[in-house]
Amino acid sequence: MEGRKLPRRERDKLRQRREILTAALGLFAQKGYHNVSMHEVAGKSEFSIGTLYKFFPNKEELYRELVVEESDRFHSEMVRVLEGPGDELERLREYIRAKGEIFEGSVTFIRLFLAETWGPSLDGKGRPQEEVMKRRLDILDRLAAIFAEGVEKGRFRALGAPHHLAVALDSTINGFLLLGLGQEPFRYPEDPSLILDIFLKGLIKS
Amino acid sequence: MEGRKLPRRERDKLRQRREILTAALGLFAQKGYHNVSMHEVAGKSEFSIGTLYKFFPNKEELYRELVVEESDRFHSEMVRVLEGPGDELERLREYIRAKGEIFEGSVTFIRLFLAETWGPSLDGKGRPQEEVMKRRLDILDRLAAIFAEGVEKGRFRALGAPHHLAVALDSTINGFLLLGLGQEPFRYPEDPSLILDIFLKGLIKS
Amino acid sequence: MEGRKLPRRERDKLRQRREILTAALGLFAQKGYHNVSMHEVAGKSEFSIGTLYKFFPNKEELYRELVVEESDRFHSEMVRVLEGPGDELERLREYIRAKGEIFEGSVTFIRLFLAETWGPSLDGKGRPQEEVMKRRLDILDRLAAIFAEGVEKGRFRALGAPHHLAVALDSTINGFLLLGLGQEPFRYPEDPSLILDIFLKGLIKS
Amino acid sequence: MEGRKLPRRERDKLRQRREILTAALGLFAQKGYHNVSMHEVAGKSEFSIGTLYKFFPNKEELYRELVVEESDRFHSEMVRVLEGPGDELERLREYIRAKGEIFEGSVTFIRLFLAETWGPSLDGKGRPQEEVMKRRLDILDRLAAIFAEGVEKGRFRALGAPHHLAVALDSTINGFLLLGLGQEPFRYPEDPSLILDIFLKGLIKS
DNA sequence: GATGAATGAGGTTTCATTCAT
DNA sequence: AATGAATGAAACCTCATTCAT
Structure with a gap:
């Protein structure tokens, strides 16, 4: 609904962002903020740590x-x-x-x-x-x-x-x-x- | 009611233990478990880190x-x-x-x-x-x-x-x-x- | 004989690993296990402590x-x-x-x-x-x-x-x-x- | 042979010293120098830590x-x-x-x-x-x-x-x-x- | 004199973040 | 642009040693 008119590049970005957040949601909900490392989020979301930091500053x-x-x-x-x-x-x-x-x-x-x-x-x-x-x-x-x-x-x-x-x-x-x-x-x-x-x-x- | 008859040494121990717990309560309640270091608990309770570990194993x-x-x-x-x-x-x-x-x-x-x-x-x-x-x-x-x-x-x-x-x-x-x-x-x-x-x-x- | 066909990345890893072990060998042999800190091994091998732990779990x-x-x-x-x-x-x-x-x-x-x-x-x-x-x-x-x-x-x-x-x-x-x-x-x-x-x-x- | 003529005070000292060393021998031999704490030596020898330091400077x-x-x-x-x-x-x-x-x-x-x-x-x-x-x-x-x-x-x-x-x-x-x-x-x-x-x-x- | 509670330096280990490739 | 190896600050914890009682 929101993303229809976005260029493909933008749409991809949003999709990736959502994948990261979904992976993170599962981990944070299960183990709590402090028991989840960025490494784990990277692993579960199948992005690299560097990419995570492209989307989120910390x-x-x-x-x-x-x-x-x-x-x-x-x-x-x-x-x-x-x-x-x-x-x-x-x-x-x-x-x-x-x-x-x-x-x-x-x-x-x-x-x-x-x-x-x-x-x-x-x-x-x-x-x-x-x-x-x-x-x-x-x-x-x-x-x-x-x-x-x-x-x-x-x-x-x-x-x-x-x-x-x-x-x-x-x-x-x-x-x-x-x-x-x-x-x-x-x-x-x-x-x-x-x-x-x-x-x-x-x-x-x- | 509880402590009247304890030898002084024991009473002191209990008092110290309580002081540690009181300091810790304040810190943990305010900042949450993971944002409080033993160093801080030691500082606020005015005991050394080593002393904390005499009272609690970790x-x-x-x-x-x-x-x-x-x-x-x-x-x-x-x-x-x-x-x-x-x-x-x-x-x-x-x-x-x-x-x-x-x-x-x-x-x-x-x-x-x-x-x-x-x-x-x-x-x-x-x-x-x-x-x-x-x-x-x-x-x-x-x-x-x-x-x-x-x-x-x-x-x-x-x-x-x-x-x-x-x-x-x-x-x-x-x-x-x-x-x-x-x-x-x-x-x-x-x-x-x-x-x-x-x-x-x-x-x-x- | 062993490493000729490994991809460069793998060869580097092995070389680094060997550098760490060589530095550690010198220190442990000279001072004994308990008189060598990870800090020292890091220093002598010229890697950071974190890197040591990438190669060895403890x-x-x-x-x-x-x-x-x-x-x-x-x-x-x-x-x-x-x-x-x-x-x-x-x-x-x-x-x-x-x-x-x-x-x-x-x-x-x-x-x-x-x-x-x-x-x-x-x-x-x-x-x-x-x-x-x-x-x-x-x-x-x-x-x-x-x-x-x-x-x-x-x-x-x-x-x-x-x-x-x-x-x-x-x-x-x-x-x-x-x-x-x-x-x-x-x-x-x-x-x-x-x-x-x-x-x-x-x-x-x- | 050596201790016969010593005043009782001295004899006691020597006996205590020997008890400490005997306890320490057992522990050090079994676990190695670095895996034995002064606390353990005190415990096994049944002297206080302070007493150990009366006999040995460290x-x-x-x-x-x-x-x-x-x-x-x-x-x-x-x-x-x-x-x-x-x-x-x-x-x-x-x-x-x-x-x-x-x-x-x-x-x-x-x-x-x-x-x-x-x-x-x-x-x-x-x-x-x-x-x-x-x-x-x-x-x-x-x-x-x-x-x-x-x-x-x-x-x-x-x-x-x-x-x-x-x-x-x-x-x-x-x-x-x-x-x-x-x-x-x-x-x-x-x-x-x-x-x-x-x-x-x-x-x-x- | 004897005690052991208290200290805190120093050890191992983790992990958020950076940056060369 | 994407990667993940490298970093090192900071956490937890132990224990030799001191010193008030």
Whole structure:
């Protein structure tokens, strides 16, 4: 979609870049940033170390771009869902389902995502975290907007600040994602729409 | 209570050990395991490197013992609260309050705790995580028991497996703890007993 | 004979490897395994420490390969001589001469060889020694075979087990080699074929 | 004999010193100088590290004194035998027997002795070696004197410089000692007076 | 005097990054 | 342009030696 009009040279570059990032994603997710050497990334991606440094100025930046791009993919998908059709309840259900689906697709991604959301920063200065957090906050805002809308329309009870409701819901989802981490392929421990109704029960006006 | 009767030599040893762990806790929590050198721990704790190795056979073990001891302090406190007096609802409220209180006391601890709960393992083999996870699962079991008891007594609606309810509640709490991470001293974003009622609204039979 | 057809890259590698081993041989022979640091080997061989580790996984292995290769060179030469033409007596004389000659070429090698034959093991577990000892025992067996052959042909008196005669002869040679250690270049203290006749006088039937 | 008249304080000191050296002998002989820590010597000798340093200014000196004293014990015994009664042949036989006997008594000692005779020096500067070598040369001189005497008296053939005959005999003995190293307790591989007659056969005038 | 806790220099090894080919 | 051999800073860890108690 994006690359159609690029000259072949550019397209190749992008493809190579993506291959490197894909290899790196697997390694970083499995072993953590500090237990993966550039040598390993070079080996798995089947590029030379020199080539890696053509694409990324250093290891940290490679990692940062990886995290940011994965975050972006995730974020766009979530935004798409949250802006989708359907009433408030339907969109929340869809969010829960879609978030699970993405994680189903790649447990590797969960690990990376969690590491970045919760783990210590790479170097005590924490730059990729900020990028991830910015996107997470955007999602939380959109969730909050849905809650606010629901309240306004009289469909939800006004049970606290919409932002806090968003935090509560999203954290609960994350908890269940973590529960499923051991298994491969990942699955929610139960039907998510059932399980997470629990969370909503108190909200919905009878 | 514990150390009164130990000979002075032993008490000194324990005190020194604690000083090392305290220094290490600060550094590890702030910068993460791989960004802290033994040299730094020696500097901050004001012991020599050699002395660190008298107390801990290697860096990983120093970290592991640190994590396990902090985990234990946290776990005991949570168990105390969950086994405390009061009906099911009171004990849950107390749990929420106490968990927040411990984190208030030391934001450093939150970082360590989260890193261990969610972060990548130290070496891709993940040992201290297991110890932490064991304790978390024990807490979840105890929370689940409270939910089960509440349901049995007819005070809670039977809204899903008690274990899943426990996961949902605890994850929500963690979400709010994370929200408060930036601030120092830490505080729940709102009165926790109000905020978290949200979560419980659906459960409690009107 | 061996390297003619190798691609240049491979030849370079082998040459570098040999340069490292040569530098290491000098140092280890002069100061002993434990008094030589990798830093020193790097310095003397004019490679960086990192490069040493490209060729050898660790210091012990560098040493082991050094010892084994030197042992091999020595062993092959001795086998060549012992399987050479000539009657029993001529081959023994040739062995004595050739052993002396090799040592003449490199006093450094004597030191290494003796250290491995007689010295304490590197780590109390003694692995390179075994390789060296295996080769020494092979030589002793070949010497013994010559003695046995001489006895069988009626040229030597049957003065004890051939293996013991071999031990006696070889030890005597070693004794003279040690005598010459101080000097550079090394020389047998006297004409070896004269000196060592002493040893054989009792054996040869008048 | 030496300590009878010393005040008790002095006697105690000497006894302690000896206990340290005995413990150290065992360790050094088994593992080699560089694989034994002062901590280990302290542990095995049941003295504190501080006490070790009261007796010896540093590790190297402890080792050196150990080697020199063991060398002395050995040297005196050999001198006693070589200056003993009997004709030249009897004294040589007695030397062979006695050297074997000492080694029988302590394989640990063989290891130390061989390490010092043949091994690399401790620090590339090789001081204890010189002490040992001095004593070995003295023994060789005394052996040579016996050979010279035998020749002079017309009992031995004049088969080369007496010193070289001494080297040849002593090296042969060492060779057999090494052969027996694996076993515990040590024994010559055969009756030494038989085996080593081989060496002398050529010398003795029929 | 005896002790052993404390020190820190120095050892081995790893790995991000550079640059000649 | 691509490669990967070479580099060396910096990490972990040991242990001979000192010195306060």
